[in-house]
Amino acid sequence: MSPKIGMRHLQMIQMIAQTGNVSDAATMLTITQSALSHRIREAERLLGTPIFIRRNKKLVPTSAGERLLHAAKVILAEVEKAEFDISKYSAGIEQTVRLGIDHRVGNDWLPELFQNFTEQVPKAEFELVTELSPDPLYCLRNGKIDLCLVSGSKPQAAFASDLLLRDELVVVFLPEHPFFLKSRVEVTDFHNQIYITDTTTPEYHREYEQVFSPNNSFPERVIRVGRSDMIIEFIKSGKGISILPKWTFETYRKDSNLEHKSIGDGFYIDWFIFMRKDEEEGSATKKLAQCMKDMLPSLS
Known part of the structure; x- marks a missing residue:
């Protein structure tokens, strides 16, 4: 069955x-108010239900409008991405590889990675995707x-x-913090501290699972700030x-002038590269993964 509404209706909602x-909205769409009002009535007639109601002098979507708005966001974003990809073909770019990273990834090595990859695969490029919701593997699967x-x-x-590297979890603090004078920081030293974190949800192999929970020793107060750069600023x-x-x-x-130390005998975390299992040998995606592994000595 053919859709009753088109792209202009999705842009409108x-x-x-x-x-x-x-x-x-009419100004943003570069059309007249009357034309946009007609477009609203047309969409409501085609769908057989109101898609907006007026509340506190504002137009807000009805339940049907909310459902259509969700579809509009998905469809328009995908069309925009497709147009962006296609525009690269004229510049000789045949493929774009999208690398998903979260805020915990160290970023000072990424320009060198980009350079190495484009030299090895000149007809491809990679983009960094940092909005990985609800999680990276979900984004990879879809x-x-x-x-x-x-x-x-x-x-x-x-x-x-592929395991990229094994990394140590370290405690980060100002030079004037009491931890600076300690020969080593123990798990029990955290119990009277204000702890800055990106999430209060316990995650696999991170500090709550490795450090705090097994030792039943938790910080006195926890402040959640959401991102590594914000954690650093708070410290x-x-x-x-x-x-x-x-x-x-x-x-x-x-x-910064921040210091770091190991905790106890050391706690560690693994960094993994994930790809879909059906990725072809010699693909640009696999070549990007290989570039990342080739940089391992400088990352370790």
Whole structure:
């Protein structure tokens, strides 16, 4: 069955949902208010139900409108991505490999990775994708990305994987913090600390599972700030301490006076590269993964 509504209707509902009124939405779409109002009525007639209601002087989607808005976001984003990819063909780029990374990945090596990859595969390029919701492997399975680099994971039967490096979890703090004078930091030293973290949800092989839970020793107070760069800023401003993968910390170390130390006898975390199992040998995706592994000596 052919769809009753078209791209212009999807653009219309997305823009009205963003602006909350016909006037601003019409301006953004470079059409008149009357034309946009007609487009709303046309969509409602074709669907047989209202898609907007007026609330507090704003247009808000009805339940049917919310469902259509969800579809509009998915479809328009995919069309935009396709147009962007196609525009590269005229520049001789035949393939784009999308590398998914999260905020914990050290980023100072990425320009060199880009250079190495483009030299080896001149007709391909890679893009960094940092919005990995709800999780990197979900994005990989659904084609949003072609490979991903994640820490604190383990091999998954549904994906091809390579261990990139084994990293140490270190405690990060200001030089004036009492930890600086300790010969070594123990797990029990965290119990009276303010702890800065990206998430309060326990994750596989990270600090809550490895360090805190087994020893039944938890920080006195936890502040969740969401990203590694924000964790660093909170520590620099004296708001607390944190535990980070050493590779992540090294990205920020050169631009700060922060210190780090091992915890007890040492706790470690693995960084894995994941790809889909059906990835062809010699593909641009596999070549990008190989470039990452070739850089291993400088990352370790």
